[in-house]
Amino acid sequence: MTSIAVKDLYKTYSGALTPSLEGLSFSFPEGKIVGLLGPNGAGKTTTISILCGLVKAGSGSVKIFDITQDASRREAIKRLIGIVPQQIALFPQLTAKENLCYFGNLYGFKGKALKQKVEQYLEMFGLGNAADKEVGKFSGGMKRRTNIIAAILHEPRLLILDEPTAGVDVQSRSMILQFLKEYNQKGNSVVYTSHLLDEAQQICEDVAIIDEGKLVVQGNPIDLIKQHPACRNLEDVFLHYTGHAVRD
Amino acid sequence: MLRLIATIRKEWLLLLRDKAGLALLFAMPVILITVMALIQDAPFKDYQEVKFDILTVDNDHGRLGRYIREGLGNSGQFNVIDSLQGKPVSETTAKSLIGEGHYKISIVIPKGSTAEIVSNANKIVNDISKRMGIPAQLPVKAIASDSLAVQLYFDPAAKKAFKSAIRQALDNFLTQVQTDLLLERIQMQLRSKDSTATDTFPAIKLKAVGLQETNLGKHQEIDVISNSVQHNVPAWSIFAMFFIVIPIAGNMIREREDGSLVRMKLIPGNYLSILAGKLLFFVGICVIQFYLMIAVGIFGMPLLDLPALQLGVNHWAGFITALSISITATAYGILIGTIFKTPNQALNFGAISIVILSAIGGIWIPLEIMPEKIQSIGRLSPLSWGLDAINDVYLRNGDIRFILQDITRLLACGLVMLGIAGWVEQRRIS
Numbered sequence: 001m002t003s004i005a006v007k008d009l010y011k012t013y014s015g016a017l018t019p020s021l022e023g024l025s026f027s028f029p030e031g032k033i034v035g036l037l038g039p040n041g042a043g044k045t046t047t048i049s050i051l052c053g054l055v056k057a058g059s060g061s062v063k064i065f066d067i068t069q070d071a072s073r074r075e076a077i078k079r080l081i082g083i084v085p086q087q088i089a090l091f092p093q094l095t096a097k098e099n100l101c102y103f104g105n106l107y108g109f110k111g112k113a114l115k116q117k118v119e120q121y122l123e124m125f126g127l128g129n130a131a132d133k134e135v136g137k138f139s140g141g142m143k144r145r146t147n148i149i150a151a152i153l154h155e156p157r158l159l160i161l162d163e164p165t166a167g168v169d170v171q172s173r174s175m176i177l178q179f180l181k182e183y184n185q186k187g188n189s190v191v192y193t194s195h196l197l198d199e200a201q202q203i204c205e206d207v208a209i210i211d212e213g214k215l216v217v218q219g220n221p222i223d224l225i226k227q228h229p230a231c232r233n234l235e236d237v238f239l240h241y242t243g244h245a246v247r248d
Numbered sequence: 249m250l251r252l253i254a255t256i257r258k259e260w261l262l263l264l265r266d267k268a269g270l271a272l273l274f275a276m277p278v279i280l281i282t283v284m285a286l287i288q289d290a291p292f293k294d295y296q297e298v299k300f301d302i303l304t305v306d307n308d309h310g311r312l313g314r315y316i317r318e319g320l321g322n323s324g325q326f327n328v329i330d331s332l333q334g335k336p337v338s339e340t341t342a343k344s345l346i347g348e349g350h351y352k353i354s355i356v357i358p359k360g361s362t363a364e365i366v367s368n369a370n371k372i373v374n375d376i377s378k379r380m381g382i383p384a385q386l387p388v389k390a391i392a393s394d395s396l397a398v399q400l401y402f403d404p405a406a407k408k409a410f411k412s413a414i415r416q417a418l419d420n421f422l423t424q425v426q427t428d429l430l431l432e433r434i435q436m437q438l439r440s441k442d443s444t445a446t447d448t449f450p451a452i453k454l455k456a457v458g459l460q461e462t463n464l465g466k467h468q469e470i471d472v473i474s475n476s477v478q479h480n481v482p483a484w485s486i487f488a489m490f491f492i493v494i495p496i497a498g499n500m501i502r503e504r505e506d507g508s509l510v511r512m513k514l515i516p517g518n519y520l521s522i523l524a525g526k527l528l529f530f531v532g533i534c535v536i537q538f539y540l541m542i543a544v545g546i547f548g549m550p551l552l553d554l555p556a557l558q559l560g561v562n563h564w565a566g567f568i569t570a571l572s573i574s575i576t577a578t579a580y581g582i583l584i585g586t587i588f589k590t591p592n593q594a595l596n597f598g599a600i601s602i603v604i605l606s607a608i609g610g611i612w613i614p615l616e617i618m619p620e621k622i623q624s625i626g627r628l629s630p631l632s633w634g635l636d637a638i639n640d641v642y643l644r645n646g647d648i649r650f651i652l653q654d655i656t657r658l659l660a661c662g663l664v665m666l667g668i669a670g671w672v673e674q675r676r677i678s
Contacts, residue, residue: 087507105254
């Protein structure tokens with residue numbers, strides 16, 4: 001079974017001169033940590049937005065765990081997915097616990113069970129002592145970790161993370177990557193986007209590199225490096241396929 | 249239901265931690281209604297209610313001068329000032345003080361006025377007596393003066409309406425003095441002709457038909473008088489309630505900018521339940537705001553020597569009106585928060601649009617005294633519907649039937665705005 005299967009996906013935003021996605025197709029196997037990589041403007045965020053139902057595709061199909069995404073199944077798919085957006089999608093004036101309890105309530109959790117779940121995750125991510133501190137007063141790393149907890153409260157089978165380690169210190173990054181591995185070991189699928197390609201090379205079992213709304217190449221990072229003798233690492237492979245031109 | 253309650257609780261926590269937002273929602277409106285009620289108190293009072301200092305120069309030193317001074321003093325409308333620093337006020341001093349704006353009115357009673365009025369009354373009585381075959385007995389001046397007039401001086405900055413009202417009040421008073429003298433002369437003539445000195449004549453009743461005012465409200469025993477508090481407290485409360493668009497729009501745009509909106513939409517379940525929680529919370533805040541300001545009107549205004557706000561008799565109708573205004577104001581905030589992309593755009597548009605809607609909607613000055621074209625436009629303002637409904641309940645003691653049209657308009661307007669907001673949001677996804 002695949003965790004994600006995307007076929008001939010097209011999307012042009014109204015008023016845009018060029019399409020964001022132009023026949024994008026790829027699929028990821030279930031139960032793996034995979035990377036969706038690409039330069040700025042490649043179409044990663046649009047793809048993720050379509051996967052989680054925030055944006056409608058112009059045409060093409062999306063399947064999550066073999067469930068075709070359409071209007072009638074969007075809610076069912078939302079239950080399977082957890083999204084960690086690049087932004088810190090939390091209320092800065094609320095404490096970590098208040099934020100997580102609110103999002104937990106929205107997922108339908110309540111009472112003691114929710115409280116225990118929130119406290120357990122806060123401890124797991126090293127935020128036990130900061131549970132009652134306003135998120136706006138957190139460091140970058142603490143915010144990122146809280147941002148991840150908010151996406152896994154309902155224990156999704158598929159966790160999609162958009163630049164989860166951007167702007168965090170080495171310790172926080174290590175903790176986040178360790179968590180992703182452990183989450184994956186429980187049988188869950190993880191899709192990860194990042195510009196930190198050494199990190200992607202380290203944790204991803206499969207990567208799809210996309211550019212200009214199309215799939216450029218897909219495969220295991222080590223295999224991709226081997227296929228290109230001139231490339232020493234995933235970053236070289238990435239530059240080989242996407243070029244050296246600076247993107248806006 | 250859990251999503252709705254959780255959202256209300258979340259909004260409550262957010263508001264509690266936003267001290268400036270709390271001040272904007274509760275403290276500022278209280279200050280606003282207090283200031284507006286105080287500064288608009290004088291213009292709202294009838295001229296009969298206001299006491300004016302009137303510089304009185306009595307060059308007559310006769311009965312008319314005394315009558316006028318006593319009459320002006322007893323009328324309750326004027327403080328008669330006929331001496332300054334122990335010296336009688338002269339016409340020159342009066343003109344100078346008025347010209348410099350120290351006083352607003354001066355009255356100068358010319359020399360010989362009493363003699364002129366008495367002579368005129370005597371002449372009328374003698375003429376009547378003559379026609380009735382009674383010999384003329386009362387003394388009359390040989391030559392009547394045509395140019396004798398009580399002179400009025402006004403502060404050049406005084407408004408036309410003010411001058412007109414004062415002139416009319418003084419003119420009525422002068423007429424009264426002259427009528428009194430005439431009646432007195434008639435009585436004197438009749439007494440001298442037909443009776444002995446011990447006869448008592450019944451007082452001549454001049455007013456055969458008087459005026460009587462009856463309250464047309466449903467509850468006639470409750471006569472609510474429109475005054476500064478009665479207009480300003482509800483009017484500026486409605487204005488302040490509409491200012492809730494600022495925190496709502498700011499809150500919505502912030503949620504969009506910081507990504508929490510995206511997270512809420514990613515969670516399974518209808519986003520409308522979250523939006524409904526937000527709507528209910530802010531509607532509740534608006535209603536609390538309204539009743540807080542009403543409480544200030546009832547208990548705070550008398551502490552400032554202003555009349556207490558009267559709520560009429562139909563408190564449920566008042567509550568339904570407050571609720572309808574709150575729903576419309578909150579819906580407007582949601583619409584602005586949905587349409588605009590940045591807080592600056594939303595806050596500027598929101599604030600300016602409310603000021604315009606309030607100005608044309610009769611919040612600042614009653615709609616009835618505006619030009620006809622502006623009145624027609626003003627009647628399209630939701631703030632004017634709210635104020636009309638409040639006035640129906642508080643001033644006319646109206647019940648729910650009185651306000652049905654206005655609250656239907658308010659709720660329909662709120663629904664349309666929510667519909668547009670939903671459509672814009674839907675377009676964003678597609």
